[in-house]
Amino acid sequence: MSLFARSALTLAxxxxxxxxxxxxxxxxxxxxxxxxxxxxxxxxYGVLFRDGPLIAAALVSLKVAVLSASIAGVxxxxxxxxxxxxxxxxxxxxxxxxxxxxxVMPEVITGLSLLLLFVGIGLDRGIATLVIAHxxxxxxxxxxxxxxxxxxxxxxxxxxxxxxxxxxxxxxxGITLPLIAPAVAAGFLLxxxxxxxxxVIASFxxxxxxxxxxxxxxxxxxxxxxxxxxxASTLLIAAVGVVVLGASWLTGRKGAIA
Amino acid sequence: xxxxxLLPDQRLRLERVxxxxxxxxxxxxxxxxxxxxxxxxxxxxxxxxxxxxLRMVAGFETPDSGTIRLGETDLTALxxxxxxxxxxxxxxxxxxxxxxxxxxxYGLKGLGLSRAQVAGRVKDLLRLVRLEGFEARRPxxxxxxxRQRVALARALARxxxxxxxxxxxxxxxxxLREETQGELRAIQQRLGxxxxxxxxxxxxxxxxxxxxxxMERGRLVQVGPARALYERPANRYVAGLLGDVNLIDGRLxxxxxxxxxxxxxxxxxxxxxxxxxxxNAVVIAIRPERLVVRGEGAMExxxxxxxxxTFLGDRIRYRVEMANGTSxxxxxxxxxxxxxxxxxxxxxxxxxxxxxxxLPA
Amino acid sequence: MSGMPxxxxxxxxxxxxxxxxxxxxxxxxxxxxxxxxxxxxTAQPPYLPVLEWEGGLEGWREFFExxxxxxxxxxxxxxxxxxxxxSSLGYAALATAILVGIGTPTAYAMARAxxxxxxxxxxxxxxxxWTSFLIRVYAWIAILKPEGLLNAALLKLGLIAAxxxxxxxxxxxLIGLAYAYLPFMVLPxxxxxxxxxxxxxxxxxxxxxxxxxxxxxVTLPLSLPGLAAGxxxxxxxxxxxxIIPDLLGGSDTLMLGRVLWSEFFSNRDWPLASAVAVLxxxxxxxxxxxxxxxxxxxxxxxxxxxx
Numbered sequence: 001m002s003l004f005a006r007s008a009l010t011l012a013x014x015x016x017x018x019x020x021x022x023x024x025x026x027x028x029x030x031x032x033x034x035x036x037x038x039x040x041x042x043x044x045y046g047v048l049f050r051d052g053p054l055i056a057a058a059l060v061s062l063k064v065a066v067l068s069a070s071i072a073g074v075x076x077x078x079x080x081x082x083x084x085x086x087x088x089x090x091x092x093x094x095x096x097x098x099x100x101x102x103x104v105m106p107e108v109i110t111g112l113s114l115l116l117l118f119v120g121i122g123l124d125r126g127i128a129t130l131v132i133a134h135x136x137x138x139x140x141x142x143x144x145x146x147x148x149x150x151x152x153x154x155x156x157x158x159x160x161x162x163x164x165x166x167x168x169x170x171x172x173x174g175i176t177l178p179l180i181a182p183a184v185a186a187g188f189l190l191x192x193x194x195x196x197x198x199x200v201i202a203s204f205x206x207x208x209x210x211x212x213x214x215x216x217x218x219x220x221x222x223x224x225x226x227x228x229x230x231x232a233s234t235l236l237i238a239a240v241g242v243v244v245l246g247a248s249w250l251t252g253r254k255g256a257i258a
Numbered sequence: 259x260x261x262x263x264l265l266p267d268q269r270l271r272l273e274r275v276x277x278x279x280x281x282x283x284x285x286x287x288x289x290x291x292x293x294x295x296x297x298x299x300x301x302x303x304x305x306x307x308x309x310x311x312l313r314m315v316a317g318f319e320t321p322d323s324g325t326i327r328l329g330e331t332d333l334t335a336l337x338x339x340x341x342x343x344x345x346x347x348x349x350x351x352x353x354x355x356x357x358x359x360x361x362x363x364y365g366l367k368g369l370g371l372s373r374a375q376v377a378g379r380v381k382d383l384l385r386l387v388r389l390e391g392f393e394a395r396r397p398x399x400x401x402x403x404x405r406q407r408v409a410l411a412r413a414l415a416r417x418x419x420x421x422x423x424x425x426x427x428x429x430x431x432x433x434l435r436e437e438t439q440g441e442l443r444a445i446q447q448r449l450g451x452x453x454x455x456x457x458x459x460x461x462x463x464x465x466x467x468x469x470x471x472x473m474e475r476g477r478l479v480q481v482g483p484a485r486a487l488y489e490r491p492a493n494r495y496v497a498g499l500l501g502d503v504n505l506i507d508g509r510l511x512x513x514x515x516x517x518x519x520x521x522x523x524x525x526x527x528x529x530x531x532x533x534x535x536x537x538n539a540v541v542i543a544i545r546p547e548r549l550v551v552r553g554e555g556a557m558e559x560x561x562x563x564x565x566x567x568t569f570l571g572d573r574i575r576y577r578v579e580m581a582n583g584t585s586x587x588x589x590x591x592x593x594x595x596x597x598x599x600x601x602x603x604x605x606x607x608x609x610x611x612x613x614x615x616x617l618p619a
Numbered sequence: 620m621s622g623m624p625x626x627x628x629x630x631x632x633x634x635x636x637x638x639x640x641x642x643x644x645x646x647x648x649x650x651x652x653x654x655x656x657x658x659x660x661t662a663q664p665p666y667l668p669v670l671e672w673e674g675g676l677e678g679w680r681e682f683f684e685x686x687x688x689x690x691x692x693x694x695x696x697x698x699x700x701x702x703x704x705x706s707s708l709g710y711a712a713l714a715t716a717i718l719v720g721i722g723t724p725t726a727y728a729m730a731r732a733x734x735x736x737x738x739x740x741x742x743x744x745x746x747x748x749w750t751s752f753l754i755r756v757y758a759w760i761a762i763l764k765p766e767g768l769l770n771a772a773l774l775k776l777g778l779i780a781a782x783x784x785x786x787x788x789x790x791x792x793l794i795g796l797a798y799a800y801l802p803f804m805v806l807p808x809x810x811x812x813x814x815x816x817x818x819x820x821x822x823x824x825x826x827x828x829x830x831x832x833x834x835x836x837v838t839l840p841l842s843l844p845g846l847a848a849g850x851x852x853x854x855x856x857x858x859x860x861x862i863i864p865d866l867l868g869g870s871d872t873l874m875l876g877r878v879l880w881s882e883f884f885s886n887r888d889w890p891l892a893s894a895v896a897v898l899x900x901x902x903x904x905x906x907x908x909x910x911x912x913x914x915x916x917x918x919x920x921x922x923x924x925x926x
Contacts, residue, residue, distance in 0.1 A: 002830060005731060008724030009740070015721075016747045016801060019758035022768060026761060033766075079636035086633060095633075097911060098640045104852065104907060106859020108876045109896045112883060113647035116893065119664045120650050136643040139636060159318050160351035162338040164365030165416060168628070178355050190749075197751045200861050200876075204883070214753050221757045221866065225764075233754040240750050244742070 020237060027230035044231040054232065057216035061196055064127060064212065068134035069191035075135065076142025076191070077184050083143070084150040103140040110137055111204030118205060125207030133205045134195040141194065142187035149183035189243055196236075267329045268342075268419040269294055270315065270452065275324035277310055284310040286476035287324070292420075295450045297443065299457055299467035301499065307476040308456045312422050315454070316345045328419060344418040348425040350409035352397035358384075358408050359393035365415045383411040386445065403434050410442070414449070423455045427462060439465045460500045464488070472496050488545075494617055497543040504549070504586050506542040507619065510534045518611045524582050525560050528609055532616025539619040548613030549588035551576050552606050553599055559608040562586070567601050574598065578607055648900070655893035656686035666890050690894035703873040704898060710789075710864075710874060711857035714796035715850050721797065722804035722849060727838065729805070730812035737813065741806075748802040756795055756866050763791050763867065787869025795863040800853040807852060807917060811845030812838065844917040851910035855903050875899045 031038025199214035270292040277285040300308040317338035387407035464484040480492040491497035508523035566577035576588040657666040668685035694700040763786040770782040823833035861876035883892040
C-alpha cells in the first residue's frame with residue numbers, strides 16, 4: 001500500500017473517531033466548559049440518572065425501536081424473498097424502487113408526508129405512529145441485508161431438501177430460514193438502531209405523550225454543549241458498540257454480511 | 259437392504275421430453291428407456307442439456323412437453339418432494355447448519371420410521387460410505403472426498419428407485435476421482451439401484467456406465483455401451499467426444515464382401531467398414547491406435563513423412579504428414595514389435611478396414 | 620408446482636411489503652401533494668379545504684375548486700425559497716465532491732489492506748454509522764465553536780491570532796456533511812474495489828504504468844459504479860438534510876430541510892411546508908432514479924453478470 005493511501009486511511013479513521021472520543025472524554029469532565037479540564041468525574045452520569053424526562057424518553061425510544069424493528073424485520077425479509085425468489089415478475093422494477101426509495105428519501109419529506117397522512121385519517125399521534133413511520137423507512141435496509149445473504153445462498157440446498165421429501169414449508173423453516181437467520185438478525189439490529197437514532201421523522205409524527213430520546217437530546221443541545229448529554233451520548237455509544245460487536249459476531253460466525 | 263429391487267418394473271422411461279428456455283431449446287424431444295438396475299451416463303459438454311434433463315427427472319424443471327415415467331407412475335407433474343427419485347448435487351448441497359447425521363436423517367422424516375429405525379438407517383449409510391464416527395461433524399469440517407460420500411449417502415437414504423448424480427466426481431482431484439469411480443460402481447452394484455450420472459468427462463463415463471447416452475445441443479444423439487460408441491460412433495461429434503480420432507473426407511465407392519466398402523479420398527482409395535449409398539459424401543473415422551506405422555515399404559499402405567514421435571511411457575504417439583500437407587495421428591502400444599521409426603523418416607501407414615469406420619459427412 | 624396454497628404464499632410474500640409501503644410511503648406523498656394546493660387556516664387540521672365525505676360529487680367539485688397554486692406562487696416569488704433550493708444543491712454537491720476526494724483513497728487503502736485487516740477496517744468504518752447521527756453531529760459543536768478544541772489548538776500553535784468562526788458558518792455545515800456521510804461513500808466504493816483482481820494493476824505495472832497511472836487508468840475506471848452509487852447515496856439525503864445545518868450552520872444557513880422544518884413547526888403553515896416538500900422531492904427524484912441505476916450496475920460489478 002502506498003504511503004499516500006495509508007495516510008489517507010489513517011486520517012479518515014481519525015476524522016471518523018475524533019469527535020466521538022472528544023464526546024466520551026468530556027462526559028467525564030468535572031467542568032461544564034469544553035476548554036477547561038476540571039478533572040475526572042462521573043457527576044454528569046449522576047445528573048443523567050436523576051433526569052426523569054430523559055429516562056422516560058429513552059423508554060419510549062426503546063419501545064418504538066423494538067416494535068418497529070420487528071415489523072421491518074418481517075416486511076424486509078418478505079420483500080427480499082420476493083425479489084430473490086419470484087424471478088422477473090410484473091412490476092419488479094417499481095417494487096425495488098418502492099423498497100429502496102425510503103432509504104435515501106430526505107427524512108423531512110418522509111416525516112411530513114406521514115404526519116399529513118396520519119392527520120388525514122385521524123390517527124392519534126403517539127407510539128403507534130412512531131412505530132409505523134420507523135418500520136416504513138427501515139424495511140428497505142432489512143431487505144438489503146437479507147437480500148445479500150439470499151443471493152449468496154446455494155439454491156441447490158433448498159432443492160436438495162425438496163429432493164429428500166421436504167414440502168415447501170419444511171424447506172423454508174428447516175433450511176432457508178436457519179441459513180438466513182444471521183442476516184435477519186443483523187437486519188433487525190440495523191432497523192433497531194435506525195429507529196433509536198431518528199430525530200427528524202419522529203419530530204413530525206410523535207405526539208405530546210411520546211417524546212423520544214433523540215427529540216429530548218435535540219431540545220437540549222440546541223442550546224449548546226451540555227455535559228449531561230455528553231454522558232447520555234457516551235452510554236448510547238457504548239450500547240451501540242455492544243450491539244455492533246454482537247451483530248458482527250453473529251454474522252461473522254455464520255458468514256453473513258454486516 | 260433394498261426394497262426397490264423387489265418391486266417389479268421401476269424403470270425410468272422418457273418420452274419426447276422437451277424443455278425450452280425462451281428461444282433456446284435446452285432439451286429437444288429426448289426419449290430414453292433405462293434397464294432395471296442400470297448404470298447410465300449422460301455425456302456431453304456443458305450446455306448440451308444433460309443437466310436440464312436430469313433436473314427434469316428430479317422435478318426442479320418442468321418439461322414443456324413429453325412425459326417422464328418411473329414404472330407405471332407418471333412423474334411429469336409431481337413436485338420434487340413427492341418423487342421416488344433422489345439426486346446427488348454437483349455442489350453436494352450439504353446443509354451447513356446440520357451435522358452429518360442430521361443431513362443423512364433429513365430425508366427419513368415423514369417415512370413413518372421410529373427414532374431407533376432412523377438411527378439404524380443413518381448407521382447403515384455411514385458404514386456404506388465408510389464414514390463411521392463422523393456423525394457429529396459439520397460439513398465444513400470434512401474433506402472434499404468425505405463431503406462427496408456424505409452427499410451420496412444422503413441421496414441414498416430414502417432408498418430411491420433411481421438415483422441421479424450431477425457431476426458426482428467433478429469436485430474431486432484426479433487421484434481421488436479414479437478411486438471413487440470404483441467405489442461408486444461397487445455401491446451401485448451392491449444396491450441394485452439405477453444410477454443416472456451426468457458428466458462431461460468421456461473417460462469417466464466409459465469407466466462407470468453400462469450404457470452412455472451422448473447429448474449434443476439438446477438431442478440424445480447416440481445411446482450404447484462404451485465400446486460401441488468408441489468403435490462405432492454415429493457421427494463425427496460422438497467420435498471426437500469419446501477420444502482422439504482422425505477424420506478423412508471421402509466419397510463412398512462400391513461394396514466388398516464382409517461389409518467393407520471402398521472410399522475415394524485425398525489419399526487414394528481406402529477400405530473401410532460401414533454402409534451407405536455409393537456416391538455419397540462420407541467421413542472415415544480412424545482412432546490413432548488403429549493406424550499402423552512401419553518403416554517405408556514394410557507393408558502395403560499410405561506413404562508419409564514422420565514429423566513427430568512423442569514417448570508417453572505406455573505408448574508412443576506419432577504425427578505423419580501426408581503428401582497433400584494434412585497430418586494423421588497414430589499411436590502404438592509400447593513395447594512395439596520391431597524398430598521404432600525416427601522423426602524425418604518416410605514411413606508407411608497401414609489402414610485396416612475394420613478399424614476405419616464410415617460416418618455421414 | 621404452483622398449487623393454490625403456494626400461490627397464496629407467493630402473494631403474501633410479495634404483497635405484504637407492497638401493501639405496507641404503498642399505504643405508508645406512496646399514499647402520504649399523494650396527501651402531501653394535495654395539501655400543497657390548500658390554504659393555511661387556523662383550524663384543526665390547519666389547512667383548507669378539507670374534503671367532506673358526506674358532500675358527494677358536489678363536495679368533490681367544491682373541494683377541487685378550492686385548491687390553488689398560491690403556495691407555489693409564493694415559493695416562486697420569494698427569493699428565500701429559490702436561494703434555499705440552490706444552496707441545498709450547492710452544499711450537497713460540494714460535500715459530495717469532498718467525499719469523493721476523501722473516500723476514494725480511503726476505500727482504495729482498505730481494499731489494498733491485508734485480508735486479515737480488511738474486515739476490521741470495514742467494521743471501523745461501519746461502527747460510527749451505527750452510532751447516533753444526532754450525537755455525532757452534536758459532538759462537532761464542542762470542537763468547532765469559537766472557544767472549542769480546534770480553535771484552542773490552532774491558537775496554541777500560533778497558526779491564528781483570533782478564533783475562527785467555523786461553527787455557524789458554511790464551513791461547519793460542510794465539515795458536518797463530509798463527516799456524517801463518509802461511511803456511505805466509502806462502503807460502496809470499497810465493495811467494488813475489493814473485488815477488483817489485483818492482477819489488473821500488476822499487469823498495468825508490468826506494462827510500464829506508474830502506480831499513479833495504474834490507479835487512474837485501471838482501478839478508478841473500474842470503480843466508477845461504486846463511486847456513482849456512493850456519490851448519489853450521499854448527495855440525495857444531503858439535499859434535504861436538517862440536523863447538520865441546524866446544529867452546525869447557524870441561523871443564516873439556508874437549506875430546504877430547515878426551511879420546511881420552520882414553516883411546519885414555527886409558522887405552522889402546513890400547506891407551504893408541503894409545497895416545499897414537493898419542491899425538495901422534485902430536486903431529488905432525478906438523482907433517486909440515477910441511484911437505482913447505479914446500484915444495479917454496482918451489483919453487477921460486484922457479482923459479475925447475471926447468474
